[in-house]
Structures are given as C-alpha cells and as structure tokens.
Amino acid sequence: MQLNEFGEYLPDTVPDGDQTRAVCPFLRPDLNEDALAERLLPECANYSRELGRFDRIFAAHVLEGTFRSEGSSGGVGSWIGVELLRRGEIDGVIHVLPVSRKNAEDPFFRYGISVTEDELRRGAHSHYHVVEISEVMQQARTAGKRFLFIGVPCMVKAVRRLQLADEVLRANIPYVVSLICGHLKSVNWSLSLGWAAGLTPEEMAEISFRVKSEKIPAKAYYYRVRAHGEREGRVLNSAEVTGGKFNMGAMMLNACDYCDDVVGETADLSIGDAWLPRYAFDWRGKNMLIVRNPHLSSLLVKAADESRLHLELMTPSEAAKAQSGGFRHRREGLRYRLALADSKGKWVPVKRIFSDRKPLPHRRLIYGLRQHCAAESRRAFRKALTHRDFSLYTRHMEWRFKLLRLLEIMIATPRILSVRLQRVKLRLQK
Structure with missing residues (x-):
C-alpha cells in the first residue's frame, strides 16, 4: 500500500483472483457483515438493523487510573487492551500509533504492535487519519503470539475475512475491537489543520485530533498541532477552520461514501461516543459499547462490580440514536x-x-x-x-x-x- 498525491493509500499492484476479492471489504457481497457475523459471532442472540448482532449494549466510562482523562471519550478503548494484557489473554495490541515524520507529506500515524501498558497508552485518542494494515498483518502472522486488533469497521471486516481463510491469523488474533466510524480522512486533511494553525506541512511534527478540557464540551472538537522543536503546540477549534468540521466531508475517502457499517458489526466489541443528550455535554466523555462476545460482557460487568468501570445498560434504539x-x-x-x-x-x-x-x-x-x-x-x-x-x-x-x-x-x-x-x-x- 502506497500514499498517493492526495494523501490516500492505494495498492501498488492489485492481483486478480478469488483471494483478493475475498479479502477486500468492498467486494464479495456474499461475505458481507451479516454473513460474517453469522459465522463468527454465533453466540449473539440479539439483532438490530442498525447495530447487527449483539450480546449487550452499555454506556460506559473508566473509573480507575487516568484512562478516561487520557482518552478522547470514556477511556474504554485503551482500558480493554490493558485489561486483556494484565489477564494474560493477549500478548500485545495491534493499533494505530503516532510516528515521526521526515518529509512534508509523510503520514502522522501508522499501525504498530504494543506489548506493554505504556506502549499501548501511546495510541490513546481518536486518530482521524488514513492507515493501512498489510504490513502489520504480516507481523501478526509470523509472531506466534496472541493479539487484540483495534480498527475501524472496514479494516475489522478485512481482518475477519482474512481469518476465515487463514487459521494462523484466526489463532493469533483472538479478539477484534471496532471503533465506531464516521469516515476516514486523508493525510492531507491533517496537513490542512496544521496549515490553518500557521504551520506549513514542512514545519508540522504531530497532531492530536481531540483535546479534552473542562472548558470544552465533549461534542466540540478542538485539536492540537505541534511544530518541530515546539513543546506545547497550538490548540484550535476545528469548527472554525476551513474544512475542519468533521461532517463537512473535507478530504474524505471516496470509499467511505459506499460503506454501510457504522459500528463495526463483525467485531467482538464496538466502541464509540454515546452522543445522547444526557451524556453529550459531559466534557470527560462517555463511551457506547456494543458487545458481541459474551466473555467480554462478563469481563466488563466484573470490572464494574469492582468499581473499576461505570456501566449503564442501553437499548438498541438508544444506541442507534447515539450515532x-x-x-x-x-x-x-x-x-x-x-x-x-x-x-x-x-x-x-x-x-x-x-x-x-x-x-x-x-x-x-x-x-x-x-x-x-x-x-x-x-x-x-x-x-x-x-x-x-x-x-x-x-x-x-x-x-x-x-x-x-x-x-x-x-x-x-x-x-x-x-x-x-x-x-x-x-x-x-x-
């Protein structure tokens, strides 16, 4: 996969054949989300047209440690990875991490593998930025270890299709978590936010897409950009920047306009924001969790009983309204x-x-x-x-x-x- 001039990933070659069609999330409609869920999530007794199959639905936030304050919402995304690591159920987490940039149009993030809690926490927050999974899937296949994979619905669907065809990846990735997704943005969108803050693409070193503060409502998206050699960076309201408001569609990938999976219907657990009136204005953030793996449901409930998580049951209707x-x-x-x-x-x-x-x-x-x-x-x-x-x-x-x-x-x-x-x-x- 290579970045093109618009800051979007494309394959350098597209091999023809059944294997390619079976893995690409936009081909082979007989392997759509419903078909995959039926084969991979047979224990889910509940179904919603919006959410797909599910076991339980929660509104949640983390009570222990600094997960909630360090995350873009309720902190559950990082917490679940750390919890599975602590319990010895996985050896690492495949997720998106910030990377150092050498050239003006280089990406700010890429997939990597974290094997410690400190490494995992580096990937906290939402990253509205293109990534690709071909390189990290090769690493996961040859590592001989167990991983949690975290990604957006289309990549989760690709991983699930890979697992149908590859017993090694099925064994090496026992858990798959999806982030509820609006759409993906190109590298160039990140560069546009930096340029709006007065940093040229050459000067821009890093970006954080959601800054959390008591003075900022949860639904107001403020971002921080930092130049090379700069310590604190610059914080701006994305709604006041040309193309910065997320749902305007600036530099959205064309493929995202042909996706119907909002919540990641093939994942063991889907995590997003609980955008309901009773939660939407709490600056600390509140997650919505759609759980499809009964074992993870039990793990979450146990943590709530131990006062490490706060959980509230949600109905499918509420979950659909939240997104x-x-x-x-x-x-x-x-x-x-x-x-x-x-x-x-x-x-x-x-x-x-x-x-x-x-x-x-x-x-x-x-x-x-x-x-x-x-x-x-x-x-x-x-x-x-x-x-x-x-x-x-x-x-x-x-x-x-x-x-x-x-x-x-x-x-x-x-x-x-x-x-x-x-x-x-x-x-x-x-």
Missing part, C-alpha cells in the same frame, strides 16, 4: 449515492439495502453537496500543496463549506432545539 448522524449518511445517504452512480453508469460495490424509503429532496441536496465538497477539497488542497499557497484551498472551498453548513443547520434546527430542551430538563432535575 444517528452516521446512520443517516451511511444508510439513507448511501441509497441516494448508489442510485446516483447507477444513473451515471459508474461501477459501485453491491451493498445491503436497509430501506425502500427515498431521501427527501433537502436531504439529497446535503448528500450531494457533501460528496462534492469531498471531491473538490482533495483537488484544491493538492493545488495548494503544489504551489505552497494555503489560500488556494481556503478561497476555493470556504463558501462551499459555509453553504453546506447553512443547509444542515436549517434542516437540523428542530432536532437541535429538542436536544437543548432535554439538556435544560436534565439540569433542572439535578
């Missing part, structure tokens, strides 16, 4: 994008269809403009990089993002008012 934006875009929006591509004679992967309902005209307008912004932003930022002029990107894209945001606010106003009303009620109850 409602993702489901709108990846289910209703996907139906629109598939029909649009078909009308233009473009190839698209065969996807599951969850509803016969067509998006309303105003929703179609948003989906179309979001797709336009994704495509235009990648070209405009490439031009800015080539000419070393950030204004070529901001001038071209700013009005497009503002128009998209205006449309979203107009349509979402009733929902926003409802959430704020619920927030006021909760405060009065306290």
Whole structure:
C-alpha cells in the first residue's frame, strides 16, 4: 500500500483472483457483515438493523487510573487492551500509533504492535487519519503470539475475512475491537489543520485530533498541532477552520461514501461516543459499547462490580440514536449515492439495502453537496500543496463549506432545539 498525491493509500499492484476479492471489504457481497457475523459471532442472540448482532449494549466510562482523562471519550478503548494484557489473554495490541515524520507529506500515524501498558497508552485518542494494515498483518502472522486488533469497521471486516481463510491469523488474533466510524480522512486533511494553525506541512511534527478540557464540551472538537522543536503546540477549534468540521466531508475517502457499517458489526466489541443528550455535554466523555462476545460482557460487568468501570445498560434504539448522524449518511445517504452512480453508469460495490424509503429532496441536496465538497477539497488542497499557497484551498472551498453548513443547520434546527430542551430538563432535575 502506497500514499498517493492526495494523501490516500492505494495498492501498488492489485492481483486478480478469488483471494483478493475475498479479502477486500468492498467486494464479495456474499461475505458481507451479516454473513460474517453469522459465522463468527454465533453466540449473539440479539439483532438490530442498525447495530447487527449483539450480546449487550452499555454506556460506559473508566473509573480507575487516568484512562478516561487520557482518552478522547470514556477511556474504554485503551482500558480493554490493558485489561486483556494484565489477564494474560493477549500478548500485545495491534493499533494505530503516532510516528515521526521526515518529509512534508509523510503520514502522522501508522499501525504498530504494543506489548506493554505504556506502549499501548501511546495510541490513546481518536486518530482521524488514513492507515493501512498489510504490513502489520504480516507481523501478526509470523509472531506466534496472541493479539487484540483495534480498527475501524472496514479494516475489522478485512481482518475477519482474512481469518476465515487463514487459521494462523484466526489463532493469533483472538479478539477484534471496532471503533465506531464516521469516515476516514486523508493525510492531507491533517496537513490542512496544521496549515490553518500557521504551520506549513514542512514545519508540522504531530497532531492530536481531540483535546479534552473542562472548558470544552465533549461534542466540540478542538485539536492540537505541534511544530518541530515546539513543546506545547497550538490548540484550535476545528469548527472554525476551513474544512475542519468533521461532517463537512473535507478530504474524505471516496470509499467511505459506499460503506454501510457504522459500528463495526463483525467485531467482538464496538466502541464509540454515546452522543445522547444526557451524556453529550459531559466534557470527560462517555463511551457506547456494543458487545458481541459474551466473555467480554462478563469481563466488563466484573470490572464494574469492582468499581473499576461505570456501566449503564442501553437499548438498541438508544444506541442507534447515539450515532444517528452516521446512520443517516451511511444508510439513507448511501441509497441516494448508489442510485446516483447507477444513473451515471459508474461501477459501485453491491451493498445491503436497509430501506425502500427515498431521501427527501433537502436531504439529497446535503448528500450531494457533501460528496462534492469531498471531491473538490482533495483537488484544491493538492493545488495548494503544489504551489505552497494555503489560500488556494481556503478561497476555493470556504463558501462551499459555509453553504453546506447553512443547509444542515436549517434542516437540523428542530432536532437541535429538542436536544437543548432535554439538556435544560436534565439540569433542572439535578
């Protein structure tokens, strides 16, 4: 896998054959999420059209140590890896780690293997950044050890397909955890955030996508960038940066527009944010956990009984509402994008269809403009990089993002008012 000029990973060669089609998460519809879950998660008795199979669903945060304060949300992602290490159930964790950069367009993160608690904690926080798994899968296959794999739904699905064909990887990766995913961003999106903070791509050393502070609500995404030789770095509100607001679609990978798995339906455990009114404004963060492995359910409940975790049961309906934006875009929006591509004679992967309902005209307008912004932003930022002029990107894209945001606010106003009303009620109850 190699980075292209847009900061996206592509294979340098694509071998033809059944094995390639069986592993790629966007091919072989007979190996979709439902089919994989049926074969790999037979103990799950519950099913939801949004969440797939599940054992239990929790809202959670870590009580012990500094997991919650060091994580982007409730801290469960790092905690589960450390817990399995402490219990001797795994020898290491395959996850995304920050890396040193030598060149201006190098990636900020890549997959690695952590075998100690300190190493594992280096990967805490959410990383909205492209990665690839081919190199680390080779390491996992030859290591002769047991690993927990943590990734976004498409990579989890690829790992699960690999495990169907490879007994060694099935034995070496006994646990798979998915992060609930909106979409992936290119390396160039990270560079755009740094440039907006006054750092050129050459000057930028590292980025953290979610800064946690008592003064920052959980739903407000502040990020920190640091230059080479700089200690503290610079913190900005991503919503105030051109293309910085995540759901604007800036430099989103095209493949993400053809994914219908929001929560990682093939994983033993899915972890995300519990974006419900009663949790969304707690700056410390709250995780939503969709558990599909009964052993992990027991492990979590035991930790809660020992006052190391805080758990609250959630219903499937609440869990779907907690990620409602993702489901709108990846289910209703996907139906629109598939029909649009078909009308233009473009190839698209065969996807599951969850509803016969067509998006309303105003929703179609948003989906179309979001797709336009994704495509235009990648070209405009490439031009800015080539000419070393950030204004070529901001001038071209700013009005497009503002128009998209205006449309979203107009349509979402009733929902926003409802959430704020619920927030006021909760405060009065306290």
